[in-house]
Amino acid sequence: MLVSDTDTPTASVPPRDGRFDVAAARRRCLELRHRILDLSRNLAAMHIAPAFSCLEMVDAIYFGLMRRDRNGASSDTFILSKGHGCMAQYAVLERLGVLSSEDLELNCKPEGRLGGHPDYGTPGIEASTGSLGHGLAIGLGMAYADKLKREDRRVFVLVGDGEMQEGSVWEALMMAANLGLDNLVCLLDLNDFQGLGRTSETHPHFYPIVDKIAAFGWEVASVDGHDAGALVDAFQSRRGGVPFFVVGRTIKGRGVAFMENVPIWHYRSPDAEEYRIAKAGLREVGSGGGTAPGGGS
Amino acid sequence: MRNSFADTFHELGQRDPRLCIVVADISPAGSIQKFRDAFPERFVNTGVAEQVMIGMTAGMAMRGLRPFAYTIATFALYRPFEMVRNDLAYQNLPVTIVGIGGGVAYSVLGGTHHAQEDVAIACGIPNLSVISPCDPLEVEAATRHCAVQTGGPIYMRLGKAGEPVLTRDAPDPFLFGKLRFLRRVPGAETCILAHGGIMRLAQQAADALAERGEPASLVSVHTLKPLDSAGLRAILASYRRVVVIEETSCQNGLGPMVKRIAWDMDADTRLHHFALRDEFTHVHGSHADVLASHGLTLENILAALDQRPAAGRRGRGAP
Numbered sequence: 333m334l335v336s337d338t339d340t341p342t343a344s345v346p347p348r349d350g351r352f353d354v355a356a357a358r359r360r361c362l363e364l365r366h367r368i369l370d371l372s373r374n375l376a377a378m379h380i381a382p383a384f385s386c387l388e389m390v391d392a393i394y395f396g397l398m399r400r401d402r403n404g405a406s407s408d409t410f411i412l413s414k415g416h417g418c419m420a421q422y423a424v425l426e427r428l429g430v431l432s433s434e435d436l437e438l439n440c441k442p443e444g445r446l447g448g449h450p451d452y453g454t455p456g457i458e459a460s461t462g463s464l465g466h467g468l469a470i471g472l473g474m475a476y477a478d479k480l481k482r483e484d485r486r487v488f489v490l491v492g493d494g495e496m497q498e499g500s501v502w503e504a505l506m507m508a509a510n511l512g513l514d515n516l517v518c519l520l521d522l523n524d525f526q527g528l529g530r531t532s533e534t535h536p537h538f539y540p541i542v543d544k545i546a547a548f549g550w551e552v553a554s555v556d557g558h559d560a561g562a563l564v565d566a567f568q569s570r571r572g573g574v575p576f577f578v579v580g581r582t583i584k585g586r587g588v589a590f591m592e593n594v595p596i597w598h599y600r601s602p603d604a605e606e607y608r609i610a611k612a613g614l615r616e617v618g619s620g621g622g623t624a625p626g627g628g629s
Numbered sequence: 630m631r632n633s634f635a636d637t638f639h640e641l642g643q644r645d646p647r648l649c650i651v652v653a654d655i656s657p658a659g660s661i662q663k664f665r666d667a668f669p670e671r672f673v674n675t676g677v678a679e680q681v682m683i684g685m686t687a688g689m690a691m692r693g694l695r696p697f698a699y700t701i702a703t704f705a706l707y708r709p710f711e712m713v714r715n716d717l718a719y720q721n722l723p724v725t726i727v728g729i730g731g732g733v734a735y736s737v738l739g740g741t742h743h744a745q746e747d748v749a750i751a752c753g754i755p756n757l758s759v760i761s762p763c764d765p766l767e768v769e770a771a772t773r774h775c776a777v778q779t780g781g782p783i784y785m786r787l788g789k790a791g792e793p794v795l796t797r798d799a800p801d802p803f804l805f806g807k808l809r810f811l812r813r814v815p816g817a818e819t820c821i822l823a824h825g826g827i828m829r830l831a832q833q834a835a836d837a838l839a840e841r842g843e844p845a846s847l848v849s850v851h852t853l854k855p856l857d858s859a860g861l862r863a864i865l866a867s868y869r870r871v872v873v874i875e876e877t878s879c880q881n882g883l884g885p886m887v888k889r890i891a892w893d894m895d896a897d898t899r900l901h902h903f904a905l906r907d908e909f910t911h912v913h914g915s916h917a918d919v920l921a922s923h924g925l926t927l928e929n930i931l932a933a934l935d936q937r938p939a940a941g942r943r944g945r946g947a948p
Contacts, residue, residue: 452720458691460720463711469681470716473688473696480649480670481692500712503681511673 413467414492465498494526509549556621633765702728702744732876749881763828770803788826
């Protein structure tokens with residue numbers, strides 16, 4: 333993908349020296365939260381809370397983990413397997429100039445090209461997701477093809493914790509380690525919520541997740557998923573040689589106090605008064621990851 | 630058929646480094662083992678895990694490779710159905726799904742291994758093409774097509790092993806998307822349409838009709854999607870009686886598709902459809918035994934045709 337400075341003058345490119353600017357990431361994510369809240373005014377229902385839980389992770393992937401050339405192009409790939417969090421991805425792609433502000437304004441409108449889930453063929457979108465449990469296997473195929481072709485590319489896949497209940501995810505987890513795909517990185521948005529409640533209450537034996545993934549042959553790190561710097565540090569300090577898994581402990585709806593850990597905000601847009609309160613209360617987020625039991629620390 | 634696929638894939642794979650095969654714990658037939666030995670990185674075995682088998686072929690195709698997924702038809706299509714639909718068809722990627730044992734070819738293994746609904750299911754998915762070759766030579770031609778095409782995903786339905794060669798002297802070549810006369814009899818009133826391994830039975834029916842002085846043309850409708858509608862309309866317009874014989878559920882498949890075309894064109898043709906019943910069989914035996922449990926025998930077909938001679942559906946006699 334290409335960053336076009338002409339499309340969006342404010343497009344931001346990671347520092348050339350490879351260091352990740354944590355303070356800039358916090359400012360950026362605050363602006364992205366404002367942008368997503370503003371866009372929610374266009375739609376009666378939008379997945380806000382799932383986007384806010386993974387926002388720092390998506391930001392860190394694009395601005396800290398994916399390598400870019402001097403033109404902003406990257407041969408690394410990101411797949412948002414929990415496709416319902418796509419507002420985080422759309423907002424970042426707008427920031428990078430890959431999507432236009434009009435694209436985001438027309439989200440879910442017939443005259444636009446963006447929908448409620450990422451759609452393959454849209455600029456910046458590498459796979460169609462929305463049905464859960466598909467992204468990791470697709471990313472695995474890409475990573476395997478890159479190995480076959482001796483190409484130095486990395487594939488990042490972000491999955492949700494509810495999504496991890498799909499058996500297909502575990503098929504892909506097993507296979508990635510069997511194939512030795514050290515160019516594949518899976519990030520888990522461990523926000524402890526899914527459709528029918530807290531995962532730690534409805535599916536307590538989902539945990540301990542770190543131990544499970546490690547037992548499947550992955551190198552695993554667990555970090556505060558709202559601390560983008562910690563995410564980047566974890567990646568850069570990995571041992572390597574095997575696929576890498578990052579558990580990001582997060583809070584669903586992070587950043588808007590009345591949305592945090594409240595299930596109804598999985599798929600709802602705020603009304604005028606809620607919007608005003610949400611906007612007034614937005615502050616920089618740089619920590620405060622969730623504390624789901626067994627998420628590791 | 631599977632050996633023909635393996636030989637052809639091995640030959641093509643030596644020249645085209647993009648060709649890969651992903652299997653789900655199915656022992657590779659014939660030359661696939663040679664391919665595996667020569668190109669171990671381009672042979673992937675996901676184990677008993679069909680969802681990742683299909684899903685990873687999507688990612689491989691996105692990177693420019695030409696992957697084939699290969700396992701028993703039921704496991705290739707039913708278990709990972711949503712990966713076939715979303716990952717391959719919705720994203721329209723050039724991946725070939727090879728399903729072995731289409732129909733009831735795994736005759737002693739029971740209903741869990743019978744692919745009766747696969748044609749209906751595959752034809753129902755937008756973007757997914759469906760090929761059902763009738764003999765080892767058609768398998769070879771179809772495999773060559775799949776290896777180079779860029780039009781999207783293909784489900785290729787194969788039999789097992791040991792099917793006879795039926796198309797060596799066919800007047801028409803194999804062309805994707807075009808039906809193919811295997812036997813074109815000028816002046817014949819009957820045309821038999823079939824696809825897949827049951828073509829052998831269709832050929833026997835054509836032979837039997839010829840022996841009693843009612844010669845019939847014989848056609849392989851190897852590409853079930855996109856269907857050669859123009860070719861079928863021409864047949865429906867030219868023959869007083871059209872007979873469809875197929876090893877798929879009677880609920881769907883080629884027969885209902887031909888009937889739909891015949892209705893739309895107001896064809897004056899008597900139509901017969903011989904297919905698997907909308908039932909699970911619990912008969913275990915030879916392939917012929919299981920087909921017979923669905924009523925698919927030469928005797929039944931000929932008896933049914935005797936009762937309804939070629940006359941056109943409005944009852945007019947032959948001109």
